[in-house]
Amino acid sequence: MRTTIRDIQKMKRDGVAIPMITAYEYTAAQLVDRAGIPMILVGDSMGMVVHGHPSTLPVTLDDIVRHAASVVRGSTQALVVADLPFLTYATPEHAVAAAQRLMQQAGVQAVKLEGGAPIVSAVRRLTELGVPVMGHLGYTPQSENQIGIRVQGKQADEAATLIADALALQEAGAFAIVLELVPAALAEAVTQRLEIPTIGIGAGVHCDGQVQVWHDLLGLYGDKSPRHAKRYAEIGAAIETALKDYAGEVAERSFPTAANSAKMEPEALNAALAALKG
Ligand SMILES: Nc1nc(=O)c2c([nH]1)NC[C@@H]1CN(c3ccc(C(=O)N[C@@H](CCC(=O)O)C(=O)O)cc3)CN21
Numbered sequence: 001m002r003t004t005i006r007d008i009q010k011m012k013r014d015g016v017a018i019p020m021i022t023a024y025e026y027t028a029a030q031l032v033d034r035a036g037i038p039m040i041l042v043g044d045s046m047g048m049v050v051h052g053h054p055s056t057l058p059v060t061l062d063d064i065v066r067h068a069a070s071v072v073r074g075s076t077q078a079l080v081v082a083d084l085p086f087l088t089y090a091t092p093e094h095a096v097a098a099a100q101r102l103m104q105q106a107g108v109q110a111v112k113l114e115g116g117a118p119i120v121s122a123v124r125r126l127t128e129l130g131v132p133v134m135g136h137l138g139y140t141p142q143s144e145n146q147i148g149i150r151v152q153g154k155q156a157d158e159a160a161t162l163i164a165d166a167l168a169l170q171e172a173g174a175f176a177i178v179l180e181l182v183p184a185a186l187a188e189a190v191t192q193r194l195e196i197p198t199i200g201i202g203a204g205v206h207c208d209g210q211v212q213v214w215h216d217l218l219g220l221y222g223d224k225s226p227r228h229a230k231r232y233a234e235i236g237a238a239i240e241t242a243l244k245d246y247a248g249e250v251a252e253r254s255f256p257t258a259a260n261s262a263k264m265e266p267e268a269l270n271a272a273l274a275a276l277k278g
């Protein structure tokens, strides 16, 4: 059975921290399940870490649907949440149309939308129609052309707006909220005031859960990973070593060996060659 939004909310009530990780394809999703991580985000960060764009803005609904379908095929345990891409939820009707594709064509269990007051009506409509919604406040990368890349909520007025937005999203039906690049003390205050879980990224240890980007956590994004990320492995370096070993063995003709090759009876080959000569 897959994790449900009720399971995730129970983790907050029970004081059990909630780990979440992005994944963008089938084999990655299989590994997330095997690690027992209960929630996957098919993030629009794919635009940057998978497709090489400088931001999340070029990511399309087609991109997310295709990758999310792959993730759903690879997992049987995790709750799969997909980002709604930039400008696909300008009205509640647009949000419903985008969520319909993600739920029916990709099979995700929930969607995530960035922002506060301006998207509350979309969150309410989706929730009314049976679509679980995750909010996303603080640094919202789809707005980077307005807000830049910086910690959000350091000033009293910004902090007050963030708290009000979090309460409004909860009231509109959001089942959880990502807090990105928010001072730890503010994230803690929001977490205490909400019944629904907060999932932090660059928001301190007192959120109910944490989310990280696959490539950052595994050392696959080089020195481009943000400061809030921690590398738990150097998979990029391990891949580079393996690729160099492979290329070296091809160069010196030590790969493939007989064990990697198919055999045939010499008589059969001789007969074929003799037949060619006529
Ligand atoms: N690889 C990757 N990791 C992420 O966490 C991530 C993405 N991509 N793409 C989508 C958003 C964008 N995010 C980002 C992107 C850049 C910074 C960044 O440049 N941070 C600064 C510190 C900013 C500050 O503290 O004010 C840094 O120096 O790392 C942070 C979050 C988080 N998300």
Ligand SMILES: CC(C)C(=O)C(=O)O
Binding pocket: 022, 041, 042, 043, 044, 045, 046, 083, 178, 180, 201, 211, 213
């Ligand atoms: C950084 C997380 C929260 C995200 O939205 C993404 O990966 O797109």
Ligand SMILES: [Mg+2]
Binding pocket: 043, 044, 045, 056, 083, 141
């Ligand atoms: Mg995102």
